[in-house]
Amino acid sequence: MKTTTGREDLLRGVWRENPVLVQLLGLCPALAVTNTVANSLAMGLATFFVLMGSSLLVSSLKGVIPHEVRISAYILIIATFVTIADMVLAAVVPDIHKALGAFIALIVVNCMILGRQEAFASKRPVGRALLDAAGTGVGFVVAMLLMGTVREVLGNGSLLGVPVLGSGYEPWVVMILPPGGFFTLGFILLGFAWWRGRAEERPAVREWPHGVRTSTRKEAA
Amino acid sequence: MGELFLILISAMLVNNFTLALFLGLCPFMGVSAKVGTALRMGAANVFVLVITSITAWGLNTYVLGPAPYLRIISFVVVIASLVQIVEMTIKKFSPALFRELGIFLPLITTNCAILGLAIFQTNRGYGFLEGLAFAVGAGLGLTLALVLMASIREQTELATVPSVARNMGLVLIVAGSLSLAFMGFAGLFTG
Numbered sequence: 001m002k003t004t005t006g007r008e009d010l011l012r013g014v015w016r017e018n019p020v021l022v023q024l025l026g027l028c029p030a031l032a033v034t035n036t037v038a039n040s041l042a043m044g045l046a047t048f049f050v051l052m053g054s055s056l057l058v059s060s061l062k063g064v065i066p067h068e069v070r071i072s073a074y075i076l077i078i079a080t081f082v083t084i085a086d087m088v089l090a091a092v093v094p095d096i097h098k099a100l101g102a103f104i105a106l107i108v109v110n111c112m113i114l115g116r117q118e119a120f121a122s123k124r125p126v127g128r129a130l131l132d133a134a135g136t137g138v139g140f141v142v143a144m145l146l147m148g149t150v151r152e153v154l155g156n157g158s159l160l161g162v163p164v165l166g167s168g169y170e171p172w173v174v175m176i177l178p179p180g181g182f183f184t185l186g187f188i189l190l191g192f193a194w195w196r197g198r199a200e201e202r203p204a205v206r207e208w209p210h211g212v213r214t215s216t217r218k219e220a221a
Numbered sequence: 222m223g224e225l226f227l228i229l230i231s232a233m234l235v236n237n238f239t240l241a242l243f244l245g246l247c248p249f250m251g252v253s254a255k256v257g258t259a260l261r262m263g264a265a266n267v268f269v270l271v272i273t274s275i276t277a278w279g280l281n282t283y284v285l286g287p288a289p290y291l292r293i294i295s296f297v298v299v300i301a302s303l304v305q306i307v308e309m310t311i312k313k314f315s316p317a318l319f320r321e322l323g324i325f326l327p328l329i330t331t332n333c334a335i336l337g338l339a340i341f342q343t344n345r346g347y348g349f350l351e352g353l354a355f356a357v358g359a360g361l362g363l364t365l366a367l368v369l370m371a372s373i374r375e376q377t378e379l380a381t382v383p384s385v386a387r388n389m390g391l392v393l394i395v396a397g398s399l400s401l402a403f404m405g406f407a408g409l410f411t412g
Contacts, residue, residue, distance in 0.1 A: 024250070024389055028333045072301070081292040087290070102340040105293050109333040111247065126400040177404065178241045189390035197385055208330030 005035065006131050009120075013136030019112040020143035020186065026112035027066065030147055031181035033103050036161050040148025042139070046085040046104060050138035051113050053081040055121040059129035062122050073106065074117045084105045145197045150184050151175045224408060225354040228347075232358030235409055238334050239366040240400040245334035249363075249370060250392060252325075254378075259371035263364025265325040267357060270338055272307060273300050274356035277339035278349050304329070335366045369399060 004012075017023060020030045029047065034040045057077050060066075065073045089097040097104070107113070116136055116189045121129040152158060155175030157165040174180050238244045245266070252262045276299055285292055308326045312319045329335060338359055342352050373395055382391060 027246045027250070028243050031246070072298070075297055075301070075363055076294065079297050083290060083293050084291070102337060102344060105340050106244075106333045106337055108293060108297055109336050174401070178243070179397045179400040179404065181243065182393050182400055185391050185394030186397055189388065189393060190385055193385040193390055 004127060009128050010131040010135040013132065013139040014142065018139040018143055019136055020140060020185075021146075021192065023112075025115060026110045026140060027185070028106060029103055029110065030143060031178075031185060032042040032142055033100055034147035034151055034181060034184075035155065036099075036152045037145065037148040038096060039099055040144040041088065041101065041124050042046065042093060043100060044087060044141035044144035046106055047110060047113070047140055048134075049085055050078060050081040050107050051116060051133045051137045051140075053084075054078045054113060054117055055129040055133035056126065058117045058121040059124060059126045065122075070122065071114075071118070074122075078113055078117075112136065145180070146188065147184055150188075151180055155180055157179055223394045225350060228351055228388065229354045229358035229361075230409070232355050233362040234366065234403065234406040237362040237366060237403050237406075238337070238359050239363055240396070240403045243272060244337040245332050245363050248324055248325075248329070249367060249396070250389065251327055253370040254374055256368055256371045259367040262325050263360070263367050264321075265329055266332075266334065266363045267360030269304055270356040270360040270363075271328065271353065272303060273335050273339055274352040275343060275349075276300055276303055278347075278352050281343055285391050291330065292340075292343065293336075296336060296355065300335060300339065312335060336357065366399065370396065373399075 013019060014179045019025045020027065026047070029043050054074070054077050058074055061073075061077075082105065084109060085107065086097075089100070089104060120132045124132070149159065152160075153164060154172045156179075157163055157169040157171045172180075175184065232238070236242060239246065239249050248266075249264055253259050277296060280292075280295055280299060304326055308319075311326075322402065338356060342355055347355055370392075374392070377391065377395070386394075
């Protein structure tokens with residue numbers, strides 16, 4: 001396995017290997033509950049908590065869990081933390097808990113969390129596992145907030161419930177409805193692909209006059 | 222009987238699991254490149270959803286009464302084990318059926334549509350028959366979405382799309398358009 005520094009472990013998941021925007025993991029919550037910024041944030045933080053807790057426990061128990069039943073053990077650990085998150089949300093922010101509904105329980109089957117346990121936490125020391133979980137968790141929160149902001153501003157003309165686009169703005173209601181989730185993520189991914197394509201083309205553009213000169217010289221000869 | 226039919230149609234079209242509730246997106250994105258595969262995946266889904274519905278009903282009725290906080294954990298564990306047992310049984314008694322559906326079963330177990338069905342069914346307080354209708358409707362809805370997506374993707378494979386759109390971006394925009402179309406079913410039963 002490639003050795004990485006703690007800094008890399010922490011920063012990798014935030015942007016370059018962002019779980020939602022680059023690896024396309026955990027799409028279900030990223031599309032389902034991002035219709036407002038508040039819901040996105042609550043879901044992001046709940047997932048962050050579950051990821052940190054699971055990585056801590058899986059990494060600490062890596063010598064104890066038998067290899068054959070490791071996936072079941074990870075799922076049990078994750079489900080335990082999800083149950084805690086579910087109860088805490090119900091007690092602290094009952095309105096948001098109601099709006100998120102079944103999707104809190106569905107954090108259990110977020111493939112991003114299981115993926116980090118299998119690929120990282122089960123093989124690395126506790127400190128590194130926590131750094132990795134924190135980075136991936138922050139990356140997830142960033143993606144959720146990006147989706148939530150776009151959808152709430154365009155679909156409702158507001159940010160965190162405060163109107164920001166003035167009274168003359170006609171909200172694009174479709175953005176807070178299910179199709180809006182698909183469209184928002186679709187256009188974000190198209191934007192990324194376009195941006196990456198431009199970044200790759202840039203050196204070629206810089207060499208362009210040079211290429212032209214060689215060909216004209218050939219023609220002259 | 223009329224009410225059961227209503228639950229079935231509602232789960233299949235109005236609140237389509239994939240296109241309105243975003244459940245089961247992994248197979249929707251991953252296994253929707255060919256219509257044949259999509260159909261088999263859908264059939265396997267219906268099968269697992271029905272097992273899930275019966276299991277969740279059994280657990281809720283006979284086991285979880287005194288300890289509702291164990292719901293998430295017990296659903297995940299019991300459903301996963303049951304699907305595993307069913308998979309082994311099919312492998313033993315009907316290798317042909319196993320080749321058609323079996324390879325999808327382990328994938329489906331960790332699919333959010335399965336746990337989603339169990340939790341929705343619990344939250345809405347469905348009984349045994351209502352749960353079955355809900356499961357069959359949800360399964361048919363997933364199949365419908367998968368097959369629609371697969372038939373569109375078979376076409377876009379041959380189309381000349383801009384190079385930026387040759388990734389998941391295009392699939393998501395297509396899914397958004399399908400979802401928009403399915404919103405048309407929303408007023409089906411109120412008029």
